[in-house]
Amino acid sequence: MANEIDDQDERGSTLKYVVVRDFSRYPGGRLKKHGPFSGEEFRVDVLEPALAEFDSIQIDLTGAAGYPASFLDESFGELGHIYGIDELRRRLTFTCEDDPFLIPIIWEKIELASQETK
Amino acid sequence: MPTKRQKELRQREILLQQKREKHRLARQGRHYDPNRPLGHKPKINRNFRAVEPIGGRIVLEAPPKMNLSENLAETLEYFEKLRHECISGKCRTIVTDFKSLTELSPAAAVVLISELHRVYEYCGNREMKGTYPNDPNIIAILRDIGFFKFFRIPCPKVDKNTIRSYFKIVPGNVSRGKIADQLIKTFEREQPFELAARRRLYDALIECMDNVHAHAYSKNSDFPELLGEWWMAGYYDHESCEMTFLFFDQGVGIPTTIRQRRHQSLSQRLAWPDHLAIEEAVMVGVSRRDSERHGNGLPSLKEVIDQLDGEGYLRVISVNGEFQYNKQKDSVAKELDIPLNGSLVVWSIRLPGEDMAPTKLH
Numbered sequence: 001m002a003n004e005i006d007d008q009d010e011r012g013s014t015l016k017y018v019v020v021r022d023f024s025r026y027p028g029g030r031l032k033k034h035g036p037f038s039g040e041e042f043r044v045d046v047l048e049p050a051l052a053e054f055d056s057i058q059i060d061l062t063g064a065a066g067y068p069a070s071f072l073d074e075s076f077g078e079l080g081h082i083y084g085i086d087e088l089r090r091r092l093t094f095t096c097e098d099d100p101f102l103i104p105i106i107w108e109k110i111e112l113a114s115q116e117t118k
Numbered sequence: 119m120p121t122k123r124q125k126e127l128r129q130r131e132i133l134l135q136q137k138r139e140k141h142r143l144a145r146q147g148r149h150y151d152p153n154r155p156l157g158h159k160p161k162i163n164r165n166f167r168a169v170e171p172i173g174g175r176i177v178l179e180a181p182p183k184m185n186l187s188e189n190l191a192e193t194l195e196y197f198e199k200l201r202h203e204c205i206s207g208k209c210r211t212i213v214t215d216f217k218s219l220t221e222l223s224p225a226a227a228v229v230l231i232s233e234l235h236r237v238y239e240y241c242g243n244r245e246m247k248g249t250y251p252n253d254p255n256i257i258a259i260l261r262d263i264g265f266f267k268f269f270r271i272p273c274p275k276v277d278k279n280t281i282r283s284y285f286k287i288v289p290g291n292v293s294r295g296k297i298a299d300q301l302i303k304t305f306e307r308e309q310p311f312e313l314a315a316r317r318r319l320y321d322a323l324i325e326c327m328d329n330v331h332a333h334a335y336s337k338n339s340d341f342p343e344l345l346g347e348w349w350m351a352g353y354y355d356h357e358s359c360e361m362t363f364l365f366f367d368q369g370v371g372i373p374t375t376i377r378q379r380r381h382q383s384l385s386q387r388l389a390w391p392d393h394l395a396i397e398e399a400v401m402v403g404v405s406r407r408d409s410e411r412h413g414n415g416l417p418s419l420k421e422v423i424d425q426l427d428g429e430g431y432l433r434v435i436s437v438n439g440e441f442q443y444n445k446q447k448d449s450v451a452k453e454l455d456i457p458l459n460g461s462l463v464v465w466s467i468r469l470p471g472e473d474m475a476p477t478k479l480h
Contacts, residue, residue: 024295025295026294026296026298026299027295027324028293028294028324028328029293029324029325029327029328029331030328030332033331034292034293034332035292035294035327035328035331036294036295037295038293065295065298065299065302065316065317065320066295066316066317066318066319066320066321066324067321068320068321068325068328068418069321069325069415069418070324070328070415071324098313099317101314
């Protein structure tokens with residue numbers, strides 16, 4: 001992953017991840033079996049390992065062709081289901097210069113999924 | 119521009135692919151047909167029990183007008199007949215006769231191509247032939263929407279179509295963002311989108327592909343289906359300044375899929391006709407699971423229309439129902455006498471401008 005690691009000795013390490021550069025400009029559907037660059041692939045192969053390794057992750061969503069609802073739900077929403085919204089609020093930050101409305105939508109999905117019983 | 123070497127390698131690749139296809143079909147006791155669509159390999163339903171033909175020849179004459187609006191019933195009847203004769207019929211030689219075709223809507227062309235794609239894969243030992251339309255305008259439509267290229271049939275030389283620019287039909291069975299992006303880029307050349315609208319359109323196209331893969335086809339079916347398959351096309355009409363996106367699958371249908379919801383009694387399901395089921399699925403969203411996180415695919419299509427400036431409509435035809443959502447007018451839901459085998463989604467969008475011809479159904 002050609003992403004940036006920002007060591008902040010006292011507060012823990014931070015990963016800066018740019019989706020378009022490090023994952024794909026064309027996010028796909030929900031599950032891996034549905035096609036390439038799916039939400040499941042993003043969560044299982046990128047987000048979960050990153051959360052295991054880094055204390056916080058800054059995700060830049062700028063520049064992608066779009067983020068289908070199924071992709072967002074399976075990648076970030078499901079993460080909310082696993083980790084809970086409080087932990088994710090502490091550890092994840094999002095930026096999206098070309099679609100600022102995307103970020104509240106992601107947090108909505110995380111909140112919805114975190115309320116579902118496991 | 120590809121180099122000479124790249125062209126040679128591509129040619130070699132095609133020949134190797136044809137050779138492999140020939141051997142694969144020979145192992146199944148089938149004949150190789152160079153006109154079969156190659157490149158993308160659809161998934162055949164192994165549960166389907168083929169019916170072998172006995173002999174003889176049948177000519178299936180297409181109705182003069184094929185569209186999914188005024189001539190919907192006749193058009194669907196033809197598709198039904200085509201499917202039956204080519205897959206389960208007794209005749210060994212089937213001729214699809216398009217000589218008398220004088221009108222062909224792009225939506226009908228997409229469904230026709232998908233049906234022919236299906237019958238090519240399931241026709242077994244039957245020989246498929248066809249006739250060219252007499253009308254050069256129809257040949258132009260078929261050429262521009264990609265019919266001849268799709269089936270590798272030589273295309274007669276006709277004048278260029280100046281009224282519409284097409285995005286040639288693409289089949290697929292996975293959710294591929296790059297294809298959705300290419301379709302949108304085709305229209306951006308004619309009329310730029312705002313970034314937000316472009317993204318909503320991209321999202322909606324991916325949701326369509328995803329829904330097909332996830333829900334459209336039954337896992338236990340024994341029908342002659344191309345499992346998980348969808349077909350997508352589009353065009354821009356220079357007269358009416360309309361962009362139209364067409365998406366079709368041959369699955370069990372949206373009403374059937376959403377009737378498989380839990381906690382719904384048999385009488386409840388039977389009392390909910392197809393067109394009302396589609397309406398609810400589009401306007402509200404209906405999930406097979408009891409979760410707000412799922413079932414938002416169809417409402418996202420409606421959002422595309424709502425969030426764009428200008429006019430637009432979303433039309434969904436599936437099995438025995440049709441629902442049309444209009445931004446400026448009342449929505450219409452109606453029952454069909456003859457079912458469409460699958461689900462067709464048509465978005466038509468017209469961005470603001472002056473002196474345009476009125477929008478019409480396809």
